[in-house]
Amino acid sequence: MKEGPDIARIGMLFGDPARANMLTALMGGQALTATELAQAAGVTVQTASSHLSKLEEGGILAQRKQGRHRYFTLADAAAGTLLENIMGFAASRGHLRHRPGPKDPALRKARVCYDHLAGDYGVRMLDSFVARGAIESDGDNLTMTEDGRAELGTLGIDVASLTSNRRPLCKSCLDWSERRSHLAGTLGKALLAHFLENGWARRSDESRAVLFTPDGERKFLSLFPAG
Template sequence: MIEGPYIAEIASLIGDPARANMLSALMDGRALTATELSLIAGVTPQTASSHLGKMQTAGLLSLEKQGRHRYFRLSGQDVADALEALMVLSSQTNPRKRHTGPKDQAMRHARTCYDHLAGCVGVALTDALIERGLIRDQDHGLAITEAGSRYFEQIGIDIPQLKTGKRAVTRPCLDWSERRPHLGGALGAAILDRFLEKGWLNRRKNSRTIQITPPGYQALREEFGIPADLLAANV
């Protein structure tokens, strides 16, 4: 037998529809209870508990306890990256027809990818940061420029602090709906947090989708030159 990574084992865990729905629901970085995840997956609490235990044992999920409550979240960015990559692959290879509704459109337009901005708006923002010389392509990756360091510091993002962490500061993350990279890494997460703090963006309740507020619409147009027609569908 050929020795190698246990791809089949992880794939079988993710491939179960109920477990896939649970993992997808956790892609916005939230922690949810077993009861909430059972409702999302459409299974009984007992079945959900079994699924969650298997995924926790495999390292896909982490468990947090607060009093009598038990909360599950993705164990880290690497799990979110793998799920996003599988979404890209499934959209390219799945021949079944899918009915697309307003919720799907909102997800394609602006959503969270674990802890950073994704979708059409996320990709457009990444393009704008490159065009304005705030980040640059470097060896099939992304890097902050000197001008970028000054700008991000001005809007309240501590770049030296980001560089002290174990996580990559900037990394391209292939967007499953746009098929082009959006900005991930510690900087991508910090930008999303800052835009939420500024009131430029709002999280929609019980969803990964992101709403652009009127102040955000103006700021993203004026500071980053993102076209009005791209933003207008989300205001």
């Protein structure tokens, strides 16, 4: 009845298990077809189709049709950020969906969180940046220092080109598996892209896991020593 944004509308969109599963699957950052999302959610394609149209209608998902396929992605970075926030909050309240059996250790070690690196390696990277003064941390507000810019330059990452006024350069994102923060933002995205492009790691086909090569892992660990 009151004035204001319609929280309930978007809360409801996130509030269904099937839809939540689809969105979690899309946190991998890559576009998925309706059938793939149906499988991820554990429902039939008809049901999935209904859910997907609701999510699109609500501005959370975007669709692009290609031939007879329909690829769905998160609508934009804002949708991804909100998802991350909700995941972080849920994790902070202990609302985890534990599968006590054989968990996937690769997922806890390193995975994709929309477009950046999460998991053990994700928090390790941020911790390392903060420890050596490349990034300054004030609460969960992160700022890049001059030293940091220089260091990333030697890695071949041009920080200046990453600054945008639509999305922050550095952003902390609460990691559900580690209960600590890892690095998001355009820099987080660029770093993950860097690892993948230079062959340090590759994405798993089935899950959001990031699989490091032996050589890539050695480089990563020496670049980001544990605190």
